Amino acid sequence: MNKGLSEDQTDALQELANIGMGQAGDSLARIWKEFVHLSIPKIAIVDASRLPALIHGFVGDTAVSASRQAFHGGFRGEVLVVVSAKDRNGLANLMGYEGQLDSVEREEVLLDIVNLLGGACVGGIAQQVNAEIGFSAPSLIGEDIDPLDVIHPDQLAIDKALSLEVCFQVENRSLTAHLVILLPNNEVGALAELLDQFLCTL
Amino acid sequence: MADQQNPQLSGFIVERMELGVFAVDSSFNIVLWNHFMHTHSGKSWESLKGTNLFASFPELPESWLKRKIEHVFALGNYAFTSWEQRAYLFRFKHNRPITGGVDAMLQNCTFLPLRDAKGKVELVVITLQDCTDNALIQQRLAEAITVSDEERRKQQELIVKLEDAKNQLYQSEKLASIGQLAAGVAHEINNPIGFVNSNLGTLERNVTDLMKLMAVFESKETELPKDTQRELSKIKKEIDFEYLKEDLAALISESKEGLSHVRRIVSDLKDFSRVDQSGWQIADLEKCIDTTLNVVSNEIRYKATVVKEYGHPPLVECVPGQINQVLMNLVVNASQAFPERGQITLRTGEEGMYVWIEVEDNGIGIPPENQQRIFEPFFTTKPVGTGTGLGLSVCYNIIRKHEGDLIVRSEVGKGTCFRILLPIFHGKMGESEEIEFANSAPQ
Numbered sequence A: 001m002n003k004g005l006s007e008d009q010t011d012a013l014q015e016l017a018n019i020g021m022g023q024a025g026d027s028l029a030r031i032w033k034e035f036v037h038l039s040i041p042k043i044a045i046v047d048a049s050r051l052p053a054l055i056h057g058f059v060g061d062t063a064v065s066a067s068r069q070a071f072h073g074g075f076r077g078e079v080l081v082v083v084s085a086k087d088r089n090g091l092a093n094l095m096g097y098e099g100q101l102d103s104v105e106r107e108e109v110l111l112d113i114v115n116l117l118g119g120a121c122v123g124g125i126a127q128q129v130n131a132e133i134g135f136s137a138p139s140l141i142g143e144d145i146d147p148l149d150v151i152h153p154d155q156l157a158i159d160k161a162l163s164l165e166v167c168f169q170v171e172n173r174s175l176t177a178h179l180v181i182l183l184p185n186n187e188v189g190a191l192a193e194l195l196d197q198f199l200c201t202l
Numbered sequence B: 001m002a003d004q005q006n007p008q009l010s011g012f013i014v015e016r017m018e019l020g021v022f023a024v025d026s027s028f029n030i031v032l033w034n035h036f037m038h039t040h041s042g043k044s045w046e047s048l049k050g051t052n053l054f055a056s057f058p059e060l061p062e063s064w065l066k067r068k069i070e071h072v073f074a075l076g077n078y079a080f081t082s083w084e085q086r087a088y089l090f091r092f093k094h095n096r097p098i099t100g101g102v103d104a105m106l107q108n109c110t111f112l113p114l115r116d117a118k119g120k121v122e123l124v125v126i127t128l129q130d131c132t133d134n135a136l137i138q139q140r141l142a143e144a145i146t147v148s149d150e151e152r153r154k155q156q157e158l159i160v161k162l163e164d165a166k167n168q169l170y171q172s173e174k175l176a177s178i179g180q181l182a183a184g185v186a187h188e189i190n191n192p193i194g195f196v197n198s199n200l201g202t203l204e205r206n207v208t209d210l211m212k213l214m215a216v217f218e219s220k221e222t223e224l225p226k227d228t229q230r231e232l233s234k235i236k237k238e239i240d241f242e243y244l245k246e247d248l249a250a251l252i253s254e255s256k257e258g259l260s261h262v263r264r265i266v267s268d269l270k271d272f273s274r275v276d277q278s279g280w281q282i283a284d285l286e287k288c289i290d291t292t293l294n295v296v297s298n299e300i301r302y303k304a305t306v307v308k309e310y311g312h313p314p315l316v317e318c319v320p321g322q323i324n325q326v327l328m329n330l331v332v333n334a335s336q337a338f339p340e341r342g343q344i345t346l347r348t349g350e351e352g353m354y355v356w357i358e359v360e361d362n363g364i365g366i367p368p369e370n371q372q373r374i375f376e377p378f379f380t381t382k383p384v385g386t387g388t389g390l391g392l393s394v395c396y397n398i399i400r401k402h403e404g405d406l407i408v409r410s411e412v413g414k415g416t417c418f419r420i421l422l423p424i425f426h427g428k429m430g431e432s433e434e435i436e437f438a439n440s441a442p443q
Ligand SMILES: Nc1ncnc2c1ncn2[C@@H]1O[C@H](COP(=O)(O)OP(=O)(O)OP(=O)(O)O)[C@@H](O)[C@H]1O
Pocket: B329, B333, B334, B337, B361, B363, B364, B365, B366, B374, B379, B380, B381, B382, B386, B387, B388, B389, B390, B391, B392, B393, B416
């Protein structure tokens, strides 16, 4: 079992996520012609039982919509995106939807959000550490649900996870999405190794 | 990676596998179009090569798809669509023209970035997978689950109904055997009552005759010898002859009264259990109440005073035997609600198309939390072995079958009033009734 990441590794990961997301944010801003704000990524090793509280901490007592996507390759894990329910249409016309969304289109937007942000963040990190990462099709966790219901710790296969949290905001769109990358504890070693290799090349 | 593999083989696979594969450059010009796409779109690679995707397929949702592809170019990430949200990208005929039931091929699409040597995304490759079969199975599964859920719910309902029916059967069986017993006893008692009654008549006549004779004897008494007179008067004193003369008549008339009481009880019992008539009838509810009160009078005599406030409502189409059961249950419950002695008031009246009966007591009352539950089978607050808790549930079912209503109003410490509402007319006359518990009783 791994104890997590060293301080150096954590710093490196934070920097890589920051750069990766930053580049992705720039690219998206250029396509959308809107300003995109990103928070500094926060990295922590959390107990699975603490995850509902973590997610509740992002949004407070408001209904949320959430979707997830798995990635695999150099390191494996899942990306989770939580959007407060009132914001869910915020990205829709940036994504090329026209007019009022029906319920399946709203679902599709949620899937696209996790795909875009997860890809930007995980893909950004992977590219910099020279890892091949593939993504599975995203899936929906729920619309208009209690933030405490996004993750049920008793249904998780892990007891600890590395969480990397970024808050993503588009100006003028009142869209705030919280992104959490969850790495099962036994995958942290693979990531640590890649980070070490990356640190050596500096 | 590709250069380690057989390019001819890879080319063959892309061209021939059962998966749509096509690719566009950053201006959305088509640079790859495999056999699957050709077959299903009807447009060949030769005709599409280098053309703009949206010019060649104007039916595509352009603004959304453009954005989607742009994102892949910009970020170098995968993107996906799923048939569950977006049935298809291209409207193709599906592979189940006969057994399908959907109007177009359902598709899952994956958008893959193809990078050049410098890592810049050069092309976006889009794969398109026919999910119609899976989707149909999934849809049918979902439908099957809905159906089986529905069936389970129905089963649950049936179980509850069965339970109710069982309780009702239990109670009506109990009543049936009581009814049969009563009818049998009534029948057995009727014969001896008959001859006791006729004997009593004869006895009365004979006694009158005897008395007539005695009167003559007494008037002639003075003509007898003195000794005999003394003896007679001694005996008369001993047996208190003057009193005996009066008492004899009184005894006979009291016996006749008692006997007619017995005959009324027997006929009430027969009425109550409806040995001779059952099923829907036009009945006088006030008579039902009187009959029932006679049957339970012993049960309530020492516990309650009965007050009748009859409003003489019209006759009602009902199953009188069952209404009697309801009334009996309500009156017995009322009589059991008094810590000491109380009063039971029976009222009748008419309201629109309904006739109502109220059975009111000034007993202990029913707390609000129990008022919800008293009609449940087996709900009882009486000590184990005393009440079955079936009384009111049977009442409720009977009244429901009469399309009427049974309403409780109660206040703890003040008393309880049950109100029965019965529609005057049903159009059920002549139909046989399911719970004819007494129709097989001996006559
Ligand atoms: N008039 C009433 N006053 C107070 N409580 C009543 C009255 N009628 C019914 N109840 C309450 O409702 C409960 C259910 O009545 P029900 O007639 O169904 O069963 P039971 O009288 O307990 O038993 P059973 O009728 O089988 O002898 C009673 O136990 C009692 O608590």
